[in-house]
Amino acid sequence: MAYSEELVERVRAELGGVRKVTEQAMFGGVSFMVNGNMACGVNGEDLIVRLDPTLHQDALTRPNAREMDFTGRPMKGFVTVGPGSVVDDDELALWVRLGVTWASSLPPKAKKAAAKKKAAPARKAAKKRR
Numbered sequence: 001m002a003y004s005e006e007l008v009e010r011v012r013a014e015l016g017g018v019r020k021v022t023e024q025a026m027f028g029g030v031s032f033m034v035n036g037n038m039a040c041g042v043n044g045e046d047l048i049v050r051l052d053p054t055l056h057q058d059a060l061t062r063p064n065a066r067e068m069d070f071t072g073r074p075m076k077g078f079v080t081v082g083p084g085s086v087v088d089d090d091e092l093a094l095w096v097r098l099g100v101t102w103a104s105s106l107p108p109k110a111k112k113a114a115a116k117k118k119a120a121p122a123r124k125a126a127k128k129r130r
Contacts, residue, residue, distance in 0.1 A: 002044070003028070003029035003030060003042045003043055003044055003045075004042055004044065004045050004083075007042045007045065007047065007083075007086065008030050008042045010086075010089075010092055011032060011040060011042060011047070011092070011096060012032075014092060014093055014096040014097075015032055015039075015096065015100070018034060018100055020034055020035045020108075021033065021034055021039075022036075026038070026041060027041060027043050027048060027070060028043055028044075029041055029042045029043035029044065029048070030042050031048070032099075033103070034100055034103035034104050035103065035104065035106070035107075035108035035109065036108055036109030036110070036111070037050075037102075037103040037104075037106045037108075037109060038050045038099075038103060039096070039099035039100045039102070039103035039104075040095065040096055040099035040100075043080075045082075045083040046080050046081060046082055046083065047080070047081040047085075047086050047092070047095055048068060048078065048079070048080055048081075049078070049079045049080075049081060049095050049096075049098055049099045050077055050078050050099055050102055050103065051077060051078075051079060051098045051099060051101075051102045052077070052098075052101070052102045052105075053076050053077035055098065056076055056077055056079070059079045059098070060079065062081075062085065063084065063085050064081055064082035064083070064084045064085035065079050065080070065081050065082075065085065066079070066080050066082070067079065067080070068080045077102075081095055
């Protein structure tokens with residue numbers, strides 16, 4: 001599925017001052033990670049936001065916001081925001097800030113490749129002891 005390059009660029013601009021941001025292909029679009037935790041992303045013309053689960057119901061009361069539902073089951077703490085609510089730069093900034101705030105509050109995730117490399121020597125050592 002194609003995604004809005006314009007929205008991706010706008011999200012990048014909003015994240016310009018945020019440290020430890022990376023991008024990753026996810027959900028058929030682009031996700032923005034803070035310390036390895038998803039903050040927000042772009043799928044099609046929609047903005048996907050991961051936010052504090054306690055804010056989930058309140059977020060759904062905002063215009064064009066709905067539960068994220070890729071698998072047939074809504075994901076608590078993930079909201080899909082339709083394009084009508086991210087046309088305004090202030091609205092986009094609010095949603096991105098909600099995602100960054102939640103992602104920043106979570107413990108940093110180790111990179112998967114690094115974690116696998118660290119685990120491999122431990123297994124070898126265990127085999128040598130046998």
